[in-house]
């Protein structure tokens with residue numbers, strides 16, 4: 001007999017709501033990687049010569065590298081020859097110029113995902129660049145932003161329309177030699193977003209990129225490059241989803257941010273790639289390099305991320321604090337459920353005087369999830385009077401999951417002030433039953449506990465995305481209540 | 483007076499995944515609206531098990547028997563639904579919930595019950611006014627509202643917090659599991675006053691206690707002694723002192739059935755004078 005109550009293990013089984021596949025005709029290059037494939041990608045995109053040269057240099061360098069093994073995540077070897085490096089929904093040779101030219105099927109896909117592409121969404125005040133598999137399909141508000149001198153476009157367009165800007169900044173924060181996956185990305189990246197805010201301009205709306213992997217056996221390698229010129233401000237949001245598939249898919253993106261003197265960039269991510277099923281089958285390998293550089297004095301870069309998806313997440317959004325008085329911030333919620341693994345954190349590299357950084361990391365593990373925080377705070381000799389505050393909290397739901405923290409600190413300047421705090425709390429049947437006995441359903445209890453745990457990070461997100469992130473966490477932890 | 487809770491021949495135990503380890507073995511208890519029943523018994527006699535079974539905790543499995551609340555079986559009802567229907571359990575060991583402020587949980591709980599009753603949910607301002615009022619009677623510091631639920635609370639603060647929740651939720655059936663243990667004399671007084679203030683003609687209270695001292699302040703209508711998984715002895719309020727004097731061994735050895743009983747005390751199931759069965 002027994003009462004029909006709550007089973008934590010069942011409860012944290014999850015559903016993935018964006019797991020549908022859109023049947024579209026696509027232009028996909030055969031799987032495999034060699035110089036010809038790279039030339040083909042570059043040609044399909046009509047790129048100038050400097051771009052192809054850079055890709056080839058990266059590729060040749062990549063051949064000399066080996067896949068890193070130092071993170072705590074585990075996965076079978078990736079066969080780089082089994083991946084297709086370019087897939088685009090078939091349409092005209094040139095990318096669509098306006099929404100009318102975009103395949104209606106594609107628009108419906110984004111509608112399902114809740115991405116405001118259509119003009120009627122103007123009022124939402126979010127400009128969106130949507131990347132579907134390898135190409136950018138629509139950039140809204142382009143004209144309106146252009147009035148302010150803001151460039152917000154697909155990476156492919158930027159390469160052709162603003163080659164001097166791209167050439168000047170591309171790879172200046174994350175050189176192709178940086179790491180294995182960044183190098184691969186540099187060779188084969190297919191599209192992404194480009195954004196330039198001119199001096200003294202405050203971007204009046206959130207800029208947003210929406211990434212979606214649709215085609216089978218493809219990798220997604222997008223690049224984002226954002227430059228805030230002197231005294232400029234921009235807030236940028238990135239969202240991602242993918243269909244459910246049994247095979248793993250690779251996503252190796254690179255994001256570079258450059259903040260010049262007195263500029264500020266706020267970069268927020270809600271990452272919800274397909275995490276794989278309950279038994280750990282399928283899901284996205286999310287191996288991403290994100291780095292920002294406060295290149296001028298008084299610059300400020302903040303990364304806010306809510307990571308709920310992917311089978312494996314491996315990313316360390318970092319800030320190089322080169323300018324004096326510059327500020328770097330990292331606010332993160334990373335959730336792992338079922339068999340998901342996350343090895344994420346940040347690097348704060350203090351080079352300038354009076355530089356400050358804040359790290360607030362909230363790891364949630366449920367099911368058999370593994371969550372690792374890995375962070376580096378580095379203070380160079382030149383960084384007089386540098387300060388860092390790090391707080392690392394872990395929340396464990398159930399008793400099968402695990403959390404680890406690896407804080408690395410390297411201080412070359414004795415005047416640096418470094419503080420580190422860490423907590424771990426486990427939520428089990430006790431807490432849930434306590435809430436239930438007060439009239440809350442198990443779902444509401446988990447949502448309450450998780451939101452309470454994450455609220456300091458959520459408050460860093462733009463309002464509408466904070467709501468989205470809360471919902472996402474709810475869904476990611478949702479399951480059947482016996 | 484109408485019957486609020488009726489437990490008939492209850493067999494229940496803890497499910498360790500493989501089997502149910504029997505703890506309660508044929509327990510009968512009837513609580514009518516307006517009554518306060520004390521359930522006493524030695525450590526490990528199954529008092530908390532009874533409380534958990536009533537609140538619907540997973541793993542505390544009923545193997546046979548009946549639990550009727552307001553005439554309806556509780557057995558297949560989820561714990562949160564029991565709570566919304568007016569069953570309240572004050573925990574022997576209140577649970578800490580990191581990251582969730584006390585006031586947030588209190589408000590969520592009150593609103594879950596209001597929603598269930600079809601009443602409008604209270605907004606933050608109305609709720610604050612309500613909770614402040616009750617805080618004062620419980621002699622609690624307002625700062626406790628903004629701390630994470632029970633985290634870093636002293637033993638006394640935790641118990642007061644349970645009573646505060648009861649006062650806010652206004653249950654119809656309150657089960658208080660050793661709310662008196664671990665309290666100093668002043669805290670005991672406040673907690674007892676809090677319980678006493680909850681006595682009402684339409685409410686039933688089950689006071690689970692190990693000691694008699696709470697019963698000096700909250701004088702129950704009936705006292706029951708739990709031993710060997712059953713109510714071994716029931717009586718009036720005077721039974722508390724008798725137990726204090728003679729110890730639980732007196733009941734566990736089955737003595738009172740044979741020996742002369744204090745007035746009003748009788749072994750369960752033998753006389754009906756003080757073990758009310760639903761009528």
Ligand SMILES: Nc1ncnc2c1ncn2[C@@H]1O[C@H](COP(=O)(O)OP(=O)(O)O)[C@@H](O)[C@H]1O
Pocket residue numbers: 496505523524525526527528529530531532
């Ligand atoms: N969750 C549990 N797992 C295993 N045994 C339990 C559990 N809860 C209670 N018991 C056992 O059941 C018996 C009764 O315990 P309990 O109901 O807590 O007694 P009391 O509250 O009267 O001290 C004890 O022997 C105790 O060890």
Ligand SMILES: [Mg+2]
Pocket residue numbers: 529530531574659660
């Ligand atoms: Mg007990």
